[in-house]
Amino acid sequence: xxxxxxxxxxxxxxxxxxxxxxxxxxxxxxxxxxxxxxxxxxxxxxxxxxxxxxxxxxxxxxxxxxxxxxxxxxxxxxxxxxxxxxxxxxxxxxxxxxxxxxxxxxxxxxxxxxxxxxxxxxxxxxxxxxxxxxxxxxxxxxxxxxxxxxxxxxxxxxxxxxxxxxxxxxxxxxxxxxxxxxxxxxxxxxxxxxxxxxxxxxxxxxxxxxxxxxxxxxxxxxxxxxxxxxxxxxxxxxxxxxxxxxxxxxxxxxxxxxxxxxxxxxxxxxxxxxxxxxxxxxxxxxxxxxxxxxxxxxxxxxxxxxxxxxxxxxxxxxxxxxxxxxxxxxxxxxxxxxxxxx
Ligand code: PEP
Ligand code: MN
Numbered sequence: 001x002x003x004x005x006x007x008x009x010x011x012x013x014x015x016x017x018x019x020x021x022x023x024x025x026x027x028x029x030x031x032x033x034x035x036x037x038x039x040x041x042x043x044x045x046x047x048x049x050x051x052x053x054x055x056x057x058x059x060x061x062x063x064x065x066x067x068x069x070x071x072x073x074x075x076x077x078x079x080x081x082x083x084x085x086x087x088x089x090x091x092x093x094x095x096x097x098x099x100x101x102x103x104x105x106x107x108x109x110x111x112x113x114x115x116x117x118x119x120x121x122x123x124x125x126x127x128x129x130x131x132x133x134x135x136x137x138x139x140x141x142x143x144x145x146x147x148x149x150x151x152x153x154x155x156x157x158x159x160x161x162x163x164x165x166x167x168x169x170x171x172x173x174x175x176x177x178x179x180x181x182x183x184x185x186x187x188x189x190x191x192x193x194x195x196x197x198x199x200x201x202x203x204x205x206x207x208x209x210x211x212x213x214x215x216x217x218x219x220x221x222x223x224x225x226x227x228x229x230x231x232x233x234x235x236x237x238x239x240x241x242x243x244x245x246x247x248x249x250x251x252x253x254x255x256x257x258x259x260x261x262x263x264x265x266x267x268x269x270x271x272x273x274x275x276x277x278x279x280x281x282x283x284x285x286x287x288x289x290x291x292x293x294x295x296x297x298x299x300x301x302x303x304x305x306x307x308x309x310x311x312x313x314x315x316x317x318x319x320x321x322x323x324x325x326x327x328x329x330x331x332x333x334x335x336x337x338x339x340x341x342x
Contacts, residue, residue: 001026002077003039003054006061013059014039020057027227029072033080036061042071042227068262070219072226073233078264084204084232086180087161089124091204091234092266094337097295098327099163099268100320101127102302103310104140105147113302115154117317121324125181126151126160127297131167132309133187140308148178155180163206163297169197176203186210186238186273189221199228206234206268206297211241215255219263234266235259236297239274248276248313251284256291267292272299272313281315282323289330298323 003021005014014030014037021028026043041051054063068074083092091097100123105111111128118126130147132140143150148164155162161180166172167188175182181204188194189210198205205225209218222233237256239249251274259267271284285296301307301314315323332340 001041001051002064002066003041004061004064005037005039006059007036009037009059013057017054017057017060020054024051026051029226029231031078038077040066040072040077068219069216070223070263072231073219073222073263073265075262075264080264082231082264082266084234084266086125086163086204089161091268092294094335094339095124095295096289096293096327096331096335096338097125097268098123098324099125099127099295099297100300102307102314103299104129104132104308105143105151105164106308107143108150110302111147111150111154112157114300115158115160117302117320118300119158119160121300121317121321122328123160123324124295126155126158126162127164127183127299128154128162129165129309131165131171131175133165133167133185134309145174148175152178166194166198169194172197172201176201179203181206181234184208189213189218192221192224195221195224196228199225199230201230203230204232204234205230206236208236208238208270209240209252209255211239211249213240215258215262219259222263222265234268234294235263236268236270237274237293238270247274247280249274251275251287253284253287253291256288256293260292266294268295268297269293270297272297272310276313278304278313278315278319281313282326285323285327286330289327289334296327 018028021041026041029040100118105128128151132142163181164179165183166175183206186208242250269288299314300320304311304314
């Protein structure tokens with residue numbers, strides 16, 4: 001339910017409406033626009049008939065039911081695009097945001113070099129996994145807290161915000177201590193305990209679509225984070241499982257405009273994990289930019305042939321520089337307000 005306040009509603013009327021929403025067992029999510037305040041009231045799906053009496057409260061213009069199963073994530077709840085701040089970087093604004101870095105943090109030299117290369121090429125955010133969700137328990141599992149410290153130091157040394165994955169609820173606090181953005185990986189997209197946990201964090205969350213989740217399920221997962229109190233959610237399409245075997249996963253490029261229609265949240269694309277091959281990263285990134293994604297996350301490594309994970313899909317430095325030149329050029333054509341090369 002969306003409660004639209006009158007244009008001239010007073011602070012007191014808004015406060016009383018919020019109290020009333022709480023008194024009937026719903027959670028209020030006020031959103032103060034330039035013109036007026038609207039309040040999302042979410043809770044039990046069985047909306048009691050009497051909630052309609054809220055229209056009788058002074059200062060309330062009307063109450064509109066949200067028909068979609070996700071509420072706070074929907075365009076009905078917020079018409080304008082949400083812009084999320086991570087350090088000095090804005091995600092969801094005019095700038096096409098590029099996140100670049102290795103799959104995993106492997107050591108001090110590797111992540112420091114990666115940070116330097118990422119910055120030199122013009123990326124906005126540095127990535128690197130410290131807790132890795134590996135298909136095999138025998139594969140490298142990540143450097144843990146030591147890796148988080150190195151990532152933070154590497155980001156700070158070149159002035160880039162950092163993103164890294166949170167694998168489970170126990171590590172949420174420690175990751176939030178070091179990272180500017182918390183990443184929820186494809187395999188955890190429906191780990192509801194983890195979603196609720198990062199929903200309590202003040203840090204932005206990049207939520208990856210699972211290999212087997214529909215767009216609606218992805219939005220329901222975002223709703224878990226939003227309804228737990230964190231309104232800074234970025235969605236990320238990273239390929240889904242289909243019958244096709246030529247690529248690691250199938251990048252669902254249509255998910256971008258579909259999501260842009262259904263939600264106000266920023267939408268990013270990870271072509272590296274979708275394709276599993278460095279050669280496809282540029283064409284898929286061009287596609288992401290052209291269909292209106294707010295940014296991309298790509299894997300880059302100083303020496304991909306020595307990478308402990310995902311070397312096949314990681315760009316080596318020279319390729320990464322050429323890649324960034326081309327992406328920023330196309331960005332200048334497609335998004336003229338983006339201050340390319342800032
Ligand atoms: C990653 O970005 O490091 C990763 C593991 O990706 P995904 O969760 O999309 O597989
Ligand atoms: Mn990877």
